[in-house]
Amino acid sequence: MKVKYFAWVRERVGKAEETIEPPASVRTVEELIAWLSGQSEAYAYAFEKPKVIRAAIDRAHVKQDAAIAGAREIAFFPPMTGG
Amino acid sequence: MTCPVTIRIQEDDFDIAREISVLTSSRTDIGAVVTFSGICRADDDSAKVAALTLEHYPGMAEEEIRRHADEAVSRWPLNGITVIHRVGRLMPGQNIVLVVTASQHRQAAFQAAEFLMDYLKTSAPFWKKEESATGTGWVEAHARDDEAATRWTKS
Numbered sequence: 001m002k003v004k005y006f007a008w009v010r011e012r013v014g015k016a017e018e019t020i021e022p023p024a025s026v027r028t029v030e031e032l033i034a035w036l037s038g039q040s041e042a043y044a045y046a047f048e049k050p051k052v053i054r055a056a057i058d059r060a061h062v063k064q065d066a067a068i069a070g071a072r073e074i075a076f077f078p079p080m081t082g083g
Numbered sequence: 084m085t086c087p088v089t090i091r092i093q094e095d096d097f098d099i100a101r102e103i104s105v106l107t108s109s110r111t112d113i114g115a116v117v118t119f120s121g122i123c124r125a126d127d128d129s130a131k132v133a134a135l136t137l138e139h140y141p142g143m144a145e146e147e148i149r150r151h152a153d154e155a156v157s158r159w160p161l162n163g164i165t166v167i168h169r170v171g172r173l174m175p176g177q178n179i180v181l182v183v184t185a186s187q188h189r190q191a192a193f194q195a196a197e198f199l200m201d202y203l204k205t206s207a208p209f210w211k212k213e214e215s216a217t218g219t220g221w222v223e224a225h226a227r228d229d230e231a232a233t234r235w236t237k238s
Contacts, residue, residue: 006140007210008221059143061206075140075208079224082137082144082168082209083121083180083200 001068003036005046006077009053012046022068029055030064032074046076054079088152088164090145094171097181106163106185113162115189117196119182125175130215135222137170137179140208144168151202155184158198159191166199168209201232 004017026035033050036043047053055062056075068074087106099118107113123135152164163185173179182199186192203209211222 004140006208007138007212056140056143056208059140059146061147075143077140077208078210078221080205080208081211081222081224082139082207083204 004075115192117192121180155195204228205232
């Protein structure tokens with residue numbers, strides 16, 4: 001699946017997007033955040049306060065208990081500050 | 084009732100008078116137009132802001148605004164909606180966002196404009212990075228914006 005990062009999450013991860021293949025045991029957004037955090041210090045830094053992170057699956061907001069099965073694109077970003 | 088909805092995300096500035104006339108020209112059923120413009124402000128809570136850089140999630144930003152525009156159309160008798168949000172680096176005094184709502188009567192136009200702005204602030208995927216004399220940093224979300232959006236939640 002494709003993963004996109006925005007704002008300070010993007011800066012901390014060090015890339016805007018990538019393709020990942022998490023193990024089948026990773027079923028929810030929350031579990032994906034935990035799995036990514038274990039991949040490197042950069043991810044651990046980006047997701048150090050996991051509850052602050054917002055997520056979208058296929059361009060729609062989701063809660064962290066949302067299932068990731070079938071997702072084409074998952075995005076992680078901080079709370080929005082537009083307008 | 085037809086309600087054209089226009090959503091644009093662009094680096095370029097917008098012309099408020101032109102956007103009003105796009106909605107109102109060649110029709111006579113509109114009795115009220117409300118515009119809201121958000122402008123880059125130099126004086127923030129602490130230091131003087133030198134510039135703002137707006138980042139967005141292409142695709143989702145347009146779709147999220149459209150979802151709320153569609154909801155506004157279903158809640159109020161509207162004759163037109165235009166939302167323009169700028170991205171890129173903006174200086175104090177420059178336009179950031181424009182919401183235009185048109186209706187037969189003012190109440191619907193006022194309420195829909197406020198509704199759209201409240202959701203633009205809290206759910207449209209845009210982020211502001213601020214430059215000031217003390218450095219550069221991402222603007223933090225305000226709880227007051229979340230509270231403003233929750234008042235539109237249907238009970």
